[in-house]
Amino acid sequence: MVSKTLLIQIIIFSSILLPLSSSRDYNYPAVFNFGDSNSDTGGLVAGIGFHLDPPNGHLYFKTPSGRLSDGRLIVDFLMEAMDLPFLNPYLDSIGMPSFRKGCNFAAGGSTILPAAVAASCPFTFGVQVDQFIRFKTRVLELLAKDTNIDKHLPTESSFQKGLYIIDIGQNDLTLAFYTKTLDEILAWIPTILLEVETGIKTLYDQGARNFWIHNTGPQGCYPGILSTFGTDPSKLDELACVSSNNEAAKVFNLRLHALCKKSQDQYADANIIYVDIFTIKSNLIANYSQYGFKNPKLACCGYGGPPFNFDRQIMCGQTQIINGTSVTAKACSSSTEYISWDGVHFTEAANQYVASQILTGKYSDPPFSDKMPSHLKF
Ligand SMILES: *[C@@H]1O[C@H](CO)[C@@H](O)[C@H](O)[C@H]1NC(C)=O
Numbered sequence: 001m002v003s004k005t006l007l008i009q010i011i012i013f014s015s016i017l018l019p020l021s022s023s024r025d026y027n028y029p030a031v032f033n034f035g036d037s038n039s040d041t042g043g044l045v046a047g048i049g050f051h052l053d054p055p056n057g058h059l060y061f062k063t064p065s066g067r068l069s070d071g072r073l074i075v076d077f078l079m080e081a082m083d084l085p086f087l088n089p090y091l092d093s094i095g096m097p098s099f100r101k102g103c104n105f106a107a108g109g110s111t112i113l114p115a116a117v118a119a120s121c122p123f124t125f126g127v128q129v130d131q132f133i134r135f136k137t138r139v140l141e142l143l144a145k146d147t148n149i150d151k152h153l154p155t156e157s158s159f160q161k162g163l164y165i166i167d168i169g170q171n172d173l174t175l176a177f178y179t180k181t182l183d184e185i186l187a188w189i190p191t192i193l194l195e196v197e198t199g200i201k202t203l204y205d206q207g208a209r210n211f212w213i214h215n216t217g218p219q220g221c222y223p224g225i226l227s228t229f230g231t232d233p234s235k236l237d238e239l240a241c242v243s244s245n246n247e248a249a250k251v252f253n254l255r256l257h258a259l260c261k262k263s264q265d266q267y268a269d270a271n272i273i274y275v276d277i278f279t280i281k282s283n284l285i286a287n288y289s290q291y292g293f294k295n296p297k298l299a300c301c302g303y304g305g306p307p308f309n310f311d312r313q314i315m316c317g318q319t320q321i322i323n324g325t326s327v328t329a330k331a332c333s334s335s336t337e338y339i340s341w342d343g344v345h346f347t348e349a350a351n352q353y354v355a356s357q358i359l360t361g362k363y364s365d366p367p368f369s370d371k372m373p374s375h376l377k378f
């Protein structure tokens, strides 16, 4: 049984939908993704039987689809732009999932390091990397045999030529604020990043050469964080977001950026690209009306009404007895106008905007045009 507080732990917004770059610009044969609910396409649901109710997924999949959103996630838009199918979760054993074009190890609630707070997800970054090793080993074993499942498995060269996306760390920080001070969290960030360093090394040793490492977003701006830590105006920053949460995210990102540079120096034959999600999401939240969105601090699907429409006791789509009354966390009428889907995760419209910005290459270091093969330039 997953605690309702899992929602707060799992983290993750209509607008003028910008067309993504043309799909023929990309030719990664496969994508291997590691992360939390920001990129979970069904891992937590398959892995621990986590239950998601409608209207999750209503916009695109017409069913919750294992994603904490009304539709597609950033990773789904990235896959579309690369002309690749949506990633199946490693943990999904039903329905003969195809892993030909990659595999998703992300699971909602995941942290880099095991979390101190209960009810967090067991699939830490280290576990996801171990799952990848097992996945690769097993694929190579099966490919060596004469089996009929080859067409559902990546080729051996896909492991080398594939893209490895890492998007994790948000839950380490958000959860830490329940038990630690900001100073304690800042002092702990290097320890968290050592684990990322180990993961990159392990993947490199396994043959991975192309990395996109997403930094963490401005979590202090999310309705779920604001409703818990942001009710005192003195705790807010210039964006009216919880300053300590955003400060932790900024320090984490500085160090993650430094780690990416260090890893690039260390692994000269690899392409290690740092992707600044924080700046893309901050700009979206600060300048929402410019991008056609409504109040970014109000969750579309939740309970409680303004200013945040978020209540930790009840997840989007659920019906609960709160204060002796049966209430349902319902969705707003037009989720494409919202940035926050459920107070923690972004709407499909916001995810599409973020993906379009990632794909400009401008928020990457090095910018795509520096390191990417010429056919990937745009
Ligand atoms: C909002 O837009 C303005 C004008 O384009 C820009 O200067 C500013 O940096 C943006 N805010 C954020 C937080 O990105």
Ligand SMILES: *[C@@H]1O[C@H](CO)[C@@H](O)[C@H](O)[C@H]1NC(C)=O
Pocket (backbone or CB within 6 Å): 304, 311, 322, 323
């Ligand atoms: C429940 O009741 C308490 C005490 O009256 C109140 O502070 C709280 O806002 C109520 N919660 C909801 C969700 O109505």
